[in-house]
Amino acid sequence: MNHIGNPGHIERTPPHNEEAEQALLGAILINNKAYEKVSEFLRPEHFYDPAHQRIFAAISEEVEAGRKADPVTLRDRFASDADLAGDGGGAAYLVRLVANVVTVVNARDYGEIIRDTFLRRQLIEVGFDLVNTGYQPDPDMRAGKLIEEAESQLFALGDHGSALRPVMSSADGVAAAMEANERAWKNKGQVLGVTTGLVDLDRKLGGLLPGLYVLGARPSMGKSGLGLNTIMLAAAKAGHSVLAFSTEMATEKVSRRHLAAETGISSDRQTQGDFSEGEWLALMDAQQALGTLPLHIDDTPGVTVPHIRRVARRHKRRHGLGLIIVDHLHRMRASKRAEDQGETAKITEITSALCSIWKEFGVPVLLLCQLNRDLERREDKRPNMADLRQSGSIEQDGDVIMFLYRDEYYLAREEPAKRADETEEKYNERYERWCKRSEEARNVAEIIIEKNRDGPIGTVKVFFDGPRTLFSNLDRGE
Template sequence: MQKSYDSLKDNDIEVILLAYLLKHPELLDTHFEQISFNLFANPENLKIFKVLEDFHQSQKNISIDTIKNYIPDIQSQTLKDLSLQIDQIVFSKEIFLNYIESLQELYLRRELFKLTQDKNNESTTFQTSNNIKEIFLDLEKKIFDLSNFKKENYEFKDFATVTKSSLQLVEKAFKKKGKYSGVVSGFNDLDNMLGGLQNSDLVILAGRPSMGKTALATNIAFNAAKYYSNEEEKGSVVMFSLEMSAEQIGLRILAEQSRIPSDKLRKGELNERDSAALSSTYQEIHQLNFFFDDSPNLTVSELRSKLRRYKKNYNIKLVLIDYLQLIKPEGQRDSRVNELSEITRSLKQLAKEFDLPVVSLSQLSRQVENRDDKRPLLSDLRESGSIEQDADVVMFIYRESYYLQRNEPTRGSDETQESYQKKHDAWKDRNEEVFNKAELIVAKQRNGPTGKIELYFDDKYTKFLGIDKNNNF
């Protein structure tokens, strides 16, 4: 086994690389992101590199004699080999980079070897508190970190490179006939305001219970999946549902699209016309690339591991999570606020890491109910960790009719019938005015305007539509 591990080292290339750096110390500046102590498996070569790096940072010249003075116990053969390579080097940037790549490859192989050996010991000796699921997750995470060792996507970029990438976003929108650079939600007013759901954005959709958060998220996911089914690049949508089962969400979608109330579907109370409509709807939508994961008690690490596989296999373009407060924290924190802060920061990192829009639903605190105007505000998120700070977009869903229907006026003991009737008529008129209407409040957008969007809500089918589409009903 030791022989196998030793084969993952190449002392000759390490010495050649050190010779390059001694003869051309400016390479430490021009290639500092690629050259690190990880490349040197030989302890003596590592010592030389550290001395070389220290001298360069202090802007001092270094020679073989200097190395000998600073590392008195170094073997004479090492210095002899190094001197020989310095004399023989004919500078070639291409060859120099090839040496770096070779040592990086060997480093990754050594780390993979050690990692798999460690996990093999963990799984066979039982000398760990981790269960097999935790061992798998840790192994997957560490292998993923190794595979991203070079971190090419997060390199230092000059202004020309950045503006070129930005221009590509504009070109992407132009190719879509000047519409949106992001993933379409299917709600025109929202897409106009956001330019679509943008890659690497964390979007929070928040509201009190029964406002329709899950219904709206499902509508957005379905619309996006339908859009990608007609695109050349077949993309997919995944919804992590920590509250409802995948079958419950599927039932909702069938009710929305077939226009059969979900309670009739649940009870199986279908007539011949309903059965035909349901069959037709199923045939129309069952092949959409819309995926569900209803695993409960997921941590962000588990979610990341799953998403890594899903994106590779299914070309995921949009992620939805229902809902944030049900995500399991990675460890114990001193308060629930700090737990939620860690979760939202991790979700933002997830969106950036996978370069996808991540839409996460979030509950709002009861303090909304204590105000006369129950429209949510950004301040309502203050007790939910750092949601407001971490999110790129914060949206609230609000339906006034929900509150009105539960607050029918009652007649006071000293109130006249005429006064009560007037109050009741005003309540009834307002109910009719806002019935089936909802507000989507874009309270924060890091890179664009905020505002209010009116939506039509059909509670019979738990379906939202743009306000201009309600004539379909």
């Protein structure tokens, strides 16, 4: 008999239900169709008795191959099974399983009992592992990290124990699609999802709908300004509860940008106290207005997905939840196993887990990320999918992938200098072309939609206000 010890040194038998295991195996051996009731969620390792594990594995193999599984067809496999020798031998045990069956109707119930006791045993193992690690701490494993590791194990166990989503018929699928179509039809011309505050972008995307949105850019393009300032403020002002995770900037710095967006007093001027009495009053008014908005910021450095999930659950209970923003991907941490395997494994784990988060909460998740520096070597520095770092899982998991680009940023750093072999006339012509391009690019940013799972792709031009770190609609009259 297997036993699990506890901290009080009392030996207790792990949770299991031998009668349910025997009843299920007997039911399937009588009628193989009973296997279909449990095949979607039950596995051999879920059984407590090792002999029962092997019997169920053999049944699965036969039935999956289209062959009959009964005491006769399985006899030779278990005739000499050592674990069943005390029960008159394996062949006799199979016959007895069938003989003791009362009904096959409850096969699924038996299967769920078996899986439930398996999960309880796994939960106990996780608990004991946590206790043992707590008593023998690793100097490199702080308590916070230990909690996150335990939380990851519990979430994995929860995913393992979750019932499969029911298979939806074509009729149900079409009905759900038509309900969404009807809502779109009745609200034609209106934003269906969370507004970004940018009309042309909302028109392309329909607003931010439940899904994973990736916004990539090189440093200094303004991606934090777009995500944590423009979109965050617009969504909150529209009544959506916004939860942001800022791994780069402290909450105070993000809030200072919010004040700049509202008053026009730049963050650096605020930091230096460079404002008039009238501007101070404007800041006070902005503080009051911003204080009423449903937005919250978590500036935990090196945030993990389990941390995001835990905070989001608490936030949803207390404040509701309409949008999650994460700034940014490459500052996040993954599980120790993924971290040890390298950057690609880390990114894959994180983006996959963020997909599960938007599905769990039914809200859009906006994920900001850095791009490869290799694009700086190109003449045309507009980003594309290939510029995403460890792009495979990002491309796969992202429902919408966007890039932020400002030609103005690069042109300001490329002011022409007169070449030694260049005439004054040629230099002036070249300088005038640069001036013209710089004027055309002034305060203009491009949001390049490279992937849109449910809509069009293309480029949206918006206005960029540097001192306020704010993006707004481009005046088409300009």
